Amino acid sequence: MKRNEIQTIESTNRKQKPAEDQIEFGKQYTDHMFMMDYTEGQGWHSPRIVPYAPLELDPAAKAFHYGQTVFEGLKAYRKDDQIFLFRPERNFKRLNESNERICIPKIDEDLALEALKQLVTLDQDWIPKAEGTSLYIRPFVIATEPSLGLAPSKTYQFLIIMSPVGSYYKEGINPVKILVEEEYIRAAPGGTGEAKTGGNYASSLIGQEEAEKIGYTQVLWLDGKEKKYVEEVGSMNVFFKIDGEVVTPALNGSILHGITRDSILHLLKHWEIPVVERKISIDEIYEAHKNGKLEEAFGTGTAAVISPIGEFFWKNEQLIVNNGEIGSLTKKLYDTLTGIQYGTEPDPFGWRIQL
Template sequence: MNIKFEEREELKEKIKDVNNLGFGQYFTDYMFLMNYDEDTGWHDARIVPYDNISLPPSAMCLHYGQTIFEGLKAYRNGDKVFLFRPDENFKRMNRSNDRLCIPPIDEEFMVEALKKLIDLERDWIPDSKEASLYIRPFVIAIDPKLGVHPSGSYLLMIILSPSGPYYKDGLAPIKIYVEDKYVRTVKGGLGTAKAGGNYAASLKSQVEAEEKGFSQVLWIDGVNRKYIEEVGSMNIFFVTEDEIMTPELSGSILPGITRKSIIELLKSEGKKVVERRISIEEILTLHKEGKLLEIFGTGTAAVISPVGELFYEGTEIIVNNGEIGEISNYLYNELTDIQWGRKKGPEGWQVEV
């Protein structure tokens, strides 16, 4: 499939202060679009000036939530630009598509289309050790019909946003509230898909947690109300003297690409990594016995996010005196060195644009 290109009449002024970029506030000159309809399939791939889009009020995405998205980054190291395992993002995108009855995309084509878009916008990638270009591919249902059934037409888009360092003052532990009232998803629901509805379901908890002084919410399962699942924007790991544990992908947890990469890195170095059901009571016991050494989250935005405190039903769990643990710090440096091309990673992890 050819990709058409529509040039802007005038380019935007680039953002110079990378320390005040924030996240998702500024957008580049161009975006990628591609349409789907039942007769033609995916077609009309194009790179066009970033602009508003027009949808009828009856567009199905606005009523029934048939939307999915992905998130990844482009990293600059001098004159070189790298993507980190983009094939994994488009594989996961297709798993989300399948769950929401959206037609599959050609994963190899999407990687090449993304590389073309990034190459065009490479001047937007911040030239800073910790800043990057955030990439948001997404699909929305656009049939102008009311009725609860899959759409027959879709719009796929990729937009780009230069983003500053996640930690402005350096890597720092966060405080997490363990949710004991609301439920985000259950096995058989949308938890394994990167769907907009998952994040809508998390907003109430996130707002209440922030009001209490916590930056993130840790979800426990919606059936037994005791097994740990994931943080709102991250998967989670627990470090003891004997092993590094993370909740198994039980059907209600998003299979994070950073999670997968961290597990592969740890195993390649001979560390014992266990994926299984982990109850919040087990974590409380490990902490009480002095066996809980570290907690950290993994995700695209923060890469590694050390956890200094968990709060559950009135109990504070202070981890490693609220300081960054040795493994968390090592993994952050190791993975970011690979992502920015400062160090060679496993085969296929670094994709140069």
């Protein structure tokens, strides 16, 4: 076998697929997964598709102790007998950007994309058919060297697992309620905020837990230095429509380079709708709401796609957005983007890949 030829070992014990009305986000997994190993001095090697199974790792593996791990999230979509991926090359590019920040050797992006295509094709029967459903894809890298010395690992595994999913939020496309977090911070300049690494999400859990206790779906994080400027929601980038102009926080090193975020920016510019990336403070959001200029707000991300925001809770005050209803621009963006992803709308940007 050639060094980068992908070996496939098919499962002889196929699992029962969940009923499409009983799919839970990230709870059931397909029959196969992709794996590839890294060894210092040898590089990445042994790419293979194998039956989905637990991993065997040494208790001293560095991923457990020093958080040297990164991940991605994307989806496969079905329209009748057609299967589509949406901008997957951007995910592997971003994975390598995260790898660089966490001192993990870069993967071959072309090989990763080919492995993904083969894996999705093999497990295509797991892609649900019901409206709004898809196959969630989770590529990730973990440090596997069994050593407690604080240094980058000398061995790694790169894996791709997949899970049939419905809506990320129980509200679906209905507006969610967001708590503005003022006590904790998620990331700070010079940190790992723009890398998709597990520690960022671990640090956000306490804020999300506190939000859920008082009936809010997610947390809006402010900057780590002044706790003044809006950054992102726990699992989404965030946009505001203020007095006819769409505003989203500029990428500053502590905000994730969202692929859905980038797609929304492209759509807005394509439609010639005023849009700007800049610093925006929570005080500005409050004043816009107070003056009746905060017209819409929404979050963007692979899991939720676009999630309208119907309320912010800040300083014990409820800021209701658009009467708690989805805005017309948010709805148009959602319909267009999901239409491109599912192959029901034209794709003027060449984002869609058909398998």
